[in-house]
Amino acid sequence: MIRLERRPETSRIMLWLTPVLALVLTILVGMVLFAMLGKDPLQTVAVIFVSPFSDLYNLSELLVKATPLILIAIGLSLGFRAGIWNIGAEGQFTIGALAGGAVGLAFHGTDGLWLMPLMWITGCAAGMAWAAIPAFLRTRFGANEILVSLMLVYVATLLLSALVTGPLRDPDGFNFPESRLFEGSAAMPLLMEGTRAHIGFFAALVAAFVAWLLLGRHVVGFQIRLLGEAPRAARFAGFVEARVIWFCLLVSGGLAGLAGLFEATGPVGQLVPSLPVGYGFTAIIVAFLGRLNPLGIIIAGFVMAVTYLGGEAAEITMQLPNAVTAVFQGLLLFFLLGMDVLSTYRFRLRRRVREVA
Amino acid sequence: MTTTPLLQLDSLTRSFPGIVANNRIDLTVGPGTIHALLGENGAGKSTLVKMIYGALRPDSGRMRFDGRPYAPANPAAARATGVGMVFQHFSLFEAMTVAENIAVALPADLAGSDLPDRIRDVSASYGLVLDPFSRVDQLSVGERQRVEIVRCLLQSPRLIIMDEPTSVLTPGEVGRLFTVLRKLRDEGRSILYISHKLREIRNLCSHATILRRGRVVGTCDPGAETPESLAEMMIGNAVRRHIRKVQEPGAVRLSIDHLTLPAATEFGVDLKDISLDVRAGEIIGIAGVAGNGQDELMAALIGERRSATPDAVSLDGAPVGTLGPTRRRAMGMAFVPEERLGHGAAAAMSLTENTLISARGRRNxxxxxxxxxxxxxxxxAEIVSAFNVATTAVTRQAGSLSGGNLQKFVIGREILQGPTVLIAAQPTWGVDAKSAAEIHTALDQLARAGAAILIISQDLDELLSICDRFAVLAGGTLSAPRASADVTVAEIGILMGGAAREQQDDAA
Known part of the structure; x- marks a missing residue:
């Protein structure tokens, strides 16, 4: 008989091994799935995991995908550590792009180095403001931040549609629901000509580094971790739960808003209704895959970027349905959460106790 | 005369990761006897009774019940065979009535519409006064225990396991419980009585089996032993009882002045007009049965809940009633909450990180x-060495420490901050005798160094041995403090029970 037995202490090795195991299981199950779809499983896996590294352009696209994922996941991970569940990063991403982008559009044709930072600040502040709604409702009325932040995603998406079909519509755009292109001072500086990789990647690295310092060295990070581990002990320590809720939601909202602005002014280049493609939700998987640890999140962001690009490649070269990326990411989160039990429990083979006849 | 033993355990063994909780335990309970199972916390009593009650499976060994092989797969099978159990911590739904609570636990054929009548019958025949239709949250702790006992008796058990039944009762309630237990014995039922209260066991039990560190270290007739000899068998060496030498108290350090605080939750207790002064060099105790306002008082003193007025609590004359825990600590207060894991310490954090919970300010x-x-x-590391905390490294998680060691760590963390006022709830709860003595010595030294100490505890022996004065908290009201030297246990019982009865009359 196999039994699960609680480990006396959380296993450090398992903590880092489980994401790897989850990835391996995802690939194995994925292969079964491809075989059932009538595709050569090995070849499909090769396309998914090799093509993203095949040339410089594909590598730059990895940066494009990983940047918003890492930026958002870093913010979310702080809240997740404290047991504060911001599920609405997608909405904060959208609002950040919308508000910061509106500033860029308002100064259309104006040149100046001040414009880009102004747009960043606006985008970040707008993301914070959107996340402040669940923070206020939670701290003031005890409303569940999961539901409030999630529902606000749909409000944000509809607001984006309304504005790009109205006030923010490109006057020369033949009535298409899209804004002008971000040009000149309002366009995100690129890392390399001919690619879409932009300097927002450095912002993601800075955010990860600051989060690492905060969690490991600063009393604010300690408050966050203690509140997540033992809420009563946090109160005993003199920490105020409401302040931690505000902090975590504002930081995650701000980073998501910034990621949205980067996406709009960089790879996408304009405000369009299809701007939110799910980075805000995928970042939740990234946060957990990276063990809510800033360094882990950087790695996980790239792993997830690979599944995006590889999924696209598999769609094109193997004629797989485009749901394959979402299925892959879903499997990964599923196995990750399932394997997590191994860090606090271990399997024990135990002989059945003989029944005394 | 030889009779078939009711319960016979033969070489029962059960281990957990890192510890053999029960090592080849032999035990025989005869019919119609009250048999004591005696041992310190962690000696293996709970594990043993859980196996008898079918809640745990033994690794090896065998059991016989009434001469027949007995291997219950679960508690329901144990109950069907005739084994009942009354737990130390009640499992009752507070918002449901007595009858409903009993019905959910019984098999369907016993839970019919005549259940309230049968509850009345059983409670009347044993003198366990109980109204089947009163809601459990209205009942005192003693009455809740009656619900558990009646629930157990309705299934006509032949062996009743009682796990520390008196730990939550007032002395008067203890007397009534013993009357019931003796009546059950006279009917031919057997009782396996778990306790570490030696006086009770000498009074009640005719046989005793003593466990120490998972093994049977002796059996005896407790009536023929002295409390000292029983204790010696239990802990393996002579009991060291620390008696505090009263010193002349200094100026008032902690002052609680007409503290009134409404309950935070529906099932909480309102604190009513509590006043108490604790002077430098003094240890004052607050006795009382759990659930009479201890948690609320602790929260108000820590600052987790703020008082309405600043001077409801003051420290060396400075009002702190509206300040939070961090400000109070900065001014010299330190606290040991009752719950170690989850309140005083975080299980998944290292000992190093756990120092940051309360010592950030005073230890820089x-x-x-x-x-x-x-x-x-x-x-x-300083705490670990000064308080003999058994652990391999300060990077170990707090949850990996045993209860006693974690308690020493938490108390050490507070004492080594050099507080001027220390407030501790249940400082030795669940701690072995040696660690308890060490903790008491440390508290005594802190008081001698000029600190004022307030201890909230349900353990009367503890309070009487280390406190200079003590007061009783009952129904959210605090009695006037009395000197420990000239008060008897019976008097305290009257204080505890009397105040509780007064409250019931108010409610009626």
């Missing part, structure tokens, strides 16, 4: 928000 572990982990680590 934080400078403008930046944590000094080197200093925290040194402080953790």
């Amino acid at each position: 572990l934080e400078r403008r928000g930046v944590l000094d982990f080197g200093a925290a680590k040194r402080f953790a």
